[in-house]
Amino acid sequence: MRVLWISLIFAALLALLAVGLGLNPREVPSPLIGKPAPPFELPLLGSPDKTFSQKDMLGKVWILNVWASWCPPCLVEHPVITELAKTVSTVGLNYKDAREDALPWLKRNGDPYQLSVYDAAGRIAIDYGVYGVPETYVIDRGGVIRYKHVGPLTPEIARKKVQPLVAELSK
């Protein structure tokens, strides 16, 4: 009886640790899911005299991808974004970057974005709760954030989470 109890407690502790240690501490649950995408009006990366606002996408399901030329993981996820952008409107948020670095980066690696906005000071990124580039948001027709991914999008996450969600929201 006693052995049973002790092994039960041990098993419970083990299970708790297994779950706890398996969690990724970098995955901070975003309070923005289900909330309207924070408003902004930013100049375009390519043409500084034009601006873009999140309002311009109302009525569309779209992806906002935060990237920078100084961010190696952004290059890692670049093919995945390129693939996604073929079917979903994808807007880039160029984060704390310089135009003279960002534009050649797009030229070198290909520009999958419908357009990129230029957030040199990172102010808008703070409103979006960005803390590690790249970050990716799926925003629905009503302008509500439905999904957020921190870190490079893997082909698996794109296939299993982002694409099904976009398909569901586009219905």
Place this chain on the structure above:
Amino acid sequence: MIARLLLLAVLLASLRAAASEDPALDKRVSALASELRCLVCQNQTLADSNAPLAVDLRNQIREQLKAGASEREVTDYMVARYGDFVLYRPPFKATTVLLWAGPFLFLVLGGFVMYRRITKRAVPEPRLSQADRERAAKLLE
């Protein structure tokens, strides 16, 4: 010469003024920054971290406090963007009940187990039958 010295004095004075323009504000900023977590290096506070984002967020705190926001308002601003995770002292609510109450729960549980063991171990007083008592009395005579 005197004019130059005077100029130097004025320059120095203005430099010092710039360094600690508002010590009270500095104090409030660093107090608040040490209550908030830097999301880039998660085990550091915003006050300790030199990550670019931490610098930006410290500037945010300063700007907002300077504009007249209360500590509470700045904290709410951070929580709205980064969640309760930014708080080094998470609030007491449904999802954090176990976090706050857990240790006390274990204390009570441990106390209960200990109490049970101690009372169990106490040797019960042996019961003597009438015959045993008579025998004992006889032996003691």
